Amino acid sequence: MSNDERRDSLADQAAAWVPPWERPTPAAPAADGPVGDGEADAGAGTRPGDVETSDTALPVADQAVDQPSAATIPEEPADRAAATGEGGAAGVPRKQPAPRRRATPAPEPAPELDDAELRGALEAILLVVDEPVSELTLAQVLEQRPERIGPLLDEIAAGYTAAGHGFELRRAAGGWRLYTRPEYATYVERFVLDGQSVRLTQAALETLAVIAYRQPVTRSRISAIRGVNCDGVIRTLVSRGLVEECGAEPDSGAFLYRTTTMFLEKLGLNSVADLPPLAPFLPDDVEEFADATR
Structure with missing residues (x-):
């Protein structure tokens, strides 16, 4: 046989070669007696794609063309694929999932003060203010409900009046502030003015009244x-x-x-x-x- 004829024969055999996992499973030989459990299990365990071992020698074309089977391809370890980020198509890196943002916890509400502590805090603030302060501002500073501030201020003002203090808590210009009582005005003027009189003229008073x-x-x-x-x-x-x-x-x-x-x-x-x-x-x-x- 010439070289050309040999190459044509090998090519025909390679084209006609069927992989082992695609070959039909041969029928089991008939037995005279009933089929045993072992033989039935052996026949049932054979699936398409399993590599068969037979004493029959493969043709020359089967031996010449060596095709890898599914059973002989080594499977990549799962941990390696996870570590390298490979998956899906070959050579395409797997997209890393975006890190989850941790939700910012809501600030805890300020603890509600009892009446005694809230009363003391209000008195301390009113002693240092230089102009009347509103109930809403006091509630925001102390982080308390605004509906608690007004009644407590009324109670503080009534307590000062009942005790006969030289000062009083009064609502003025839309807010609250501590003032000296009118009956002690002469003593306060004597201390503050020290003999100096700062008064508006009659013309200024009339103009101010018109405005x-x-x-x-x-x-x-x-x-x-x-x-x-x-x-x-x-x-x-x-x-x-x-x-x-x-x-x-x-x-x-x-x-x-x-x-x-x-x-x-x-x-x-x-x-x-x-x-x-x-x-x-x-x-x-x-x-x-x-x-x-x-």
């Missing part, structure tokens, strides 16, 4: 009510913090003025609605006077 009852009001309106120019007096009231600008009049563009929180604090008022009415202080012939000035 308090007619606010917001312009300079021209104040001057028309008083009958004199009030520019210098208004500058004095602004510099002392009793009056402030609050916008402009839409029609004329003139500045508007109103009283400040310090004004309420100095007079011990909670709002301008607490100002005394003017009717008792007006003269009886005010209407005749108004008609005469028109």
